[in-house]
Amino acid sequence: MHVEQAGIDGVLLFVPTPHRDDRGLFTRTFDLAIAEKHGVGDFLQDSQSRSRQGTIRGMHGRSGRGEAKLVRCARGAVHDVLVDARPGSPTFGRIESFRLDDETFATLYVPPGLLHGFQALTEQADVCYRIDREHDPAEDLAVRYDDADLAIAWPQPVTVVSPRDAGAGSWASLLTTLERSP
Numbered sequence: 001m002h003v004e005q006a007g008i009d010g011v012l013l014f015v016p017t018p019h020r021d022d023r024g025l026f027t028r029t030f031d032l033a034i035a036e037k038h039g040v041g042d043f044l045q046d047s048q049s050r051s052r053q054g055t056i057r058g059m060h061g062r063s064g065r066g067e068a069k070l071v072r073c074a075r076g077a078v079h080d081v082l083v084d085a086r087p088g089s090p091t092f093g094r095i096e097s098f099r100l101d102d103e104t105f106a107t108l109y110v111p112p113g114l115l116h117g118f119q120a121l122t123e124q125a126d127v128c129y130r131i132d133r134e135h136d137p138a139e140d141l142a143v144r145y146d147d148a149d150l151a152i153a154w155p156q157p158v159t160v161v162s163p164r165d166a167g168a169g170s171w172a173s174l175l176t177t178l179e180r181s182p
Contacts, residue, residue, distance in 0.1 A: 001031055003038055006098075008084045009091040010111035012038055013098065014070075018105060027105050029072060030130070040109050043070065043130040051078075051120035051127070054159030058117015059150075059168070061085055061141040063177075066112025070130040076122035077101035079155050083143070083171075086113035087178050095150060100127070115143055119154050141177075142168035 004013040014034070018027035051057060058081065061067075071080060080098045084091045098108055100118075110116050118127060145152065145161060149171040 001028060001034055003034065006082075006096055006108075007091070008082055008094050008096050008114070009089055010109075011082060011096065011114070012040070012109040014107040014109065016105050016107075029105055029107060030070070035070075035109075038109075040070070041068065041132060043068075043132050044134060045131045047129045047131065048074070049127050049129075050075075051118075051125050052160060053120050053123050053125075054156050055120045056117060056145045056154065056158055056161050056165065057127075058165065059083060059115040059143045059145055059147075059152075060117060061115040061143075062112070062136075063139045063141055064136075065133070066114075068112050068132040069110045069116070070107050071100065071110060071116070071118075072105065072107040072128050073100035073102060074126045074128050075102050076120065076125035077103075078118040078120055078125045078127060080108060080118040081116070081152055082108075082110060083115040083150060083152075084113070085115050085141070085174065085178065089113070095152060097152075115141070117145055117152075119156060119158070121156060141174060143171050143174050144168045147171045
């Protein structure tokens with residue numbers, strides 16, 4: 001497994017080496033020793049979502065201490081997007097996207113303070129999340145997936161968006177909230 005530093009400060013991509021033969025393949029999707037070597041800490045909860053092609057989930061984040069997560073696509077493929085929403089970060093406001101799929105098995109480390117979302121690129125896509133703290137709905141943050149200021153380029157037509165995501169606020173509104181936070 002090798003680790004790549006992404007363009008957003010603190011974001012890492014863990015890329016395993018799948019071993020393929022006539023039976024199929026085997027790959028390690030997480031290695032605690034490698035994660036700890038790169039400063040990635042403990043995780044408390046694993047979750048999984050299944051989405052139909054074209055579905056967008058996001059853009060979500062957490063206030064307070066934020067939330068670190070490891071994200072991978074166990075089935076199918078997704079266009080995964082991060083936005084640095086950490087005031088004072090050298091990459092504040094930067095947007096970066098990744099293809100996560102069941103061919104490379106790459107795992108994305110998302111540090112606290114980033115917005116995260118994805119679009120399912122295949123008929124079905126299963127995304128697995130490993131989260132470092134318990135969910136507190138009072139800390140949920142969301143920005144519309146089609147916010148004009150972010151101008152995220154989703155690669156496929158949007159087919160499904162939850163009412164929560166469709167009604168999320170703007171990037172400009174979130175910036176006002178972040179400026180008022182201690």
